[in-house]
Amino acid sequence: MQIKVLKGMKDVLPSQSARWRAVEREMRKAALLAGYREIRTPVVEHTELFARSAGESSDVVRKEMYTFLDKGERSISLKPESTAGTVRALLESGLYAQALPLKLYYTNAPHFRYEAPQSGRLREHHQFGMECFGASQPSADAELITLVINLLSSFGLKNLSVRINSIGCPNCRPAYQQHFKEYLNQRKDQLCSTCKERLEVNPMRTLDCKDHNCKEALHDAPVMMDYLCDECKEHFELLKRYLEEIGISYSVDPRIVRGLDYYTKTVFEIITTTPTGELTVCGGGRYDGLVEELGGPAIPAVGFGMGVERVLMLLDALEPDECKLQIEDEVPELFVACLNKALSIHAFSLVKSLRDAGFRADMDHQGRSLKAQFKYADKLGAKYIVIIGDDELAKGVVKLRDMSTKEEQEIPLENAASAMKKIIQ
RNA sequence: GUGGGUAUAGUUCAGUGGUAGAGUGCCAGGUUGUGGCCCUGGAGGUCGUGGGUUCGAGCCCCACUACUCACCCCA
Numbered sequence: 001m002q003i004k005v006l007k008g009m010k011d012v013l014p015s016q017s018a019r020w021r022a023v024e025r026e027m028r029k030a031a032l033l034a035g036y037r038e039i040r041t042p043v044v045e046h047t048e049l050f051a052r053s054a055g056e057s058s059d060v061v062r063k064e065m066y067t068f069l070d071k072g073e074r075s076i077s078l079k080p081e082s083t084a085g086t087v088r089a090l091l092e093s094g095l096y097a098q099a100l101p102l103k104l105y106y107t108n109a110p111h112f113r114y115e116a117p118q119s120g121r122l123r124e125h126h127q128f129g130m131e132c133f134g135a136s137q138p139s140a141d142a143e144l145i146t147l148v149i150n151l152l153s154s155f156g157l158k159n160l161s162v163r164i165n166s167i168g169c170p171n172c173r174p175a176y177q178q179h180f181k182e183y184l185n186q187r188k189d190q191l192c193s194t195c196k197e198r199l200e201v202n203p204m205r206t207l208d209c210k211d212h213n214c215k216e217a218l219h220d221a222p223v224m225m226d227y228l229c230d231e232c233k234e235h236f237e238l239l240k241r242y243l244e245e246i247g248i249s250y251s252v253d254p255r256i257v258r259g260l261d262y263y264t265k266t267v268f269e270i271i272t273t274t275p276t277g278e279l280t281v282c283g284g285g286r287y288d289g290l291v292e293e294l295g296g297p298a299i300p301a302v303g304f305g306m307g308v309e310r311v312l313m314l315l316d317a318l319e320p321d322e323c324k325l326q327i328e329d330e331v332p333e334l335f336v337a338c339l340n341k342a343l344s345i346h347a348f349s350l351v352k353s354l355r356d357a358g359f360r361a362d363m364d365h366q367g368r369s370l371k372a373q374f375k376y377a378d379k380l381g382a383k384y385i386v387i388i389g390d391d392e393l394a395k396g397v398v399k400l401r402d403m404s405t406k407e408e409q410e411i412p413l414e415n416a417a418s419a420m421k422k423i424i425q
Numbered sequence: 426g427u428g429g430g431u432a433u434a435g436u437u438c439a440g441u442g443g444u445a446g447a448g449u450g451c452c453a454g455g456u457u458g459u460g461g462c463c464c465u466g467g468a469g470g471u472c473g474u475g476g477g478u479u480c481g482a483g484c485c486c487c488a489c490u491a492c493u494c495a496c497c498c499c500a
Contacts, residue, residue, distance in 0.1 A: 063498090111500075115499085116426085116495095117492095118493075119494070120499095120500080121498090121499070122500095127500060205498095259498070279500090280499065280500065283499075305500060306500065307499090311500095340458095369453090370459060371456080371460080372453085374459050374460040374461095375461085377460070378460040382460095385460080389458060401460095403460070406460090
């Protein structure tokens, strides 16, 4: 019985891995330009970390975590998001005591959510994310949004839209929630069953319910935007001004409520349209209370997570000329073919010296006919073939064939690599 | 968790209850020193699994499993 990959998990095969590296390379470059440095946190954490950060009532914690008991009967979970782990590392290392703001990023970090996989939604997916600690000003929020838009645009992606909202802070949110809850209670009968539950646990999540009746019931519901305290209001207004200043277009969507409980003030999503509908590529926001919540000092923070698979999905949908991503060339430059098996020993040592000289070079390992070696080299996409034959060897040369022009020339076997370097470049 | 679709060669997929098929890929030959195109041949199948109906099941029925899409939610 053949063993197959687990549900919701995907192998990245050679045909795709160069794209992964290219995307990752650009992400690192963008992060570095803005002063962010890489952090790598473990894939597993104490379950409690996620319960305390994302919130016991969040869907992620309630039903989507990969949770296990380890051999010491500790409850551990594969990380469903990276902010909690980053904050944990920040506190544990004492990094927060150094110069603030502290800017951190991670890329191609595996994340896990135990749910039904479908298009653009896997159980294991990878995120690029950035977190900025100690920056209370909305310029930090704007910096992140700008960076994401720039990055995605640089790949050639279009149809990106930025949606922002403010969900207030502990000063202004309770009053809003009070009013909102009263509003909901009056319309309790119209709500779907999950929203009835939400009403008790986390009423604000009813705002992004897709159920038709719920939408109807909520269409003139009070929104947080109208209840923001002066500080939150000013913060939000400034964020908009920063975005406008550099020409990032956005829309204010008072219904964005993120799935994680730790957010305060700014929340944002970067959305794109696909043939099947809208797809969230990136989501994030401000979490001014989380560091303190997890036992540290009161340090404001803002960050986002971006789904790498989703970015790649969008890139795959682009026409070849629209995709601006530079993919690393992996095809061999030289394939060393030999006329018969006895000559393989010469091919072997030539390949070695070609590789030492920095060429991507390969040879046959199956004892195949010359013709078969040519076919193989052609399938690999080799740019040149080096032919070693008895006649050539007697003369102390090898033949170099340009696969696209079919031109052949003889190269002295001695110092062949440096001679080829001149010809090929 | 709920609902729909699908399951046949490495892969993409045809297949009307009566001999297991094609495209593509792979290997070889046509060409004893030369790739792409062409021609020929070859290898490759427990027809998802288990039951049932039938003289006979890839096909009909039931169950299960896997995959996939959608809902919910999200990256």
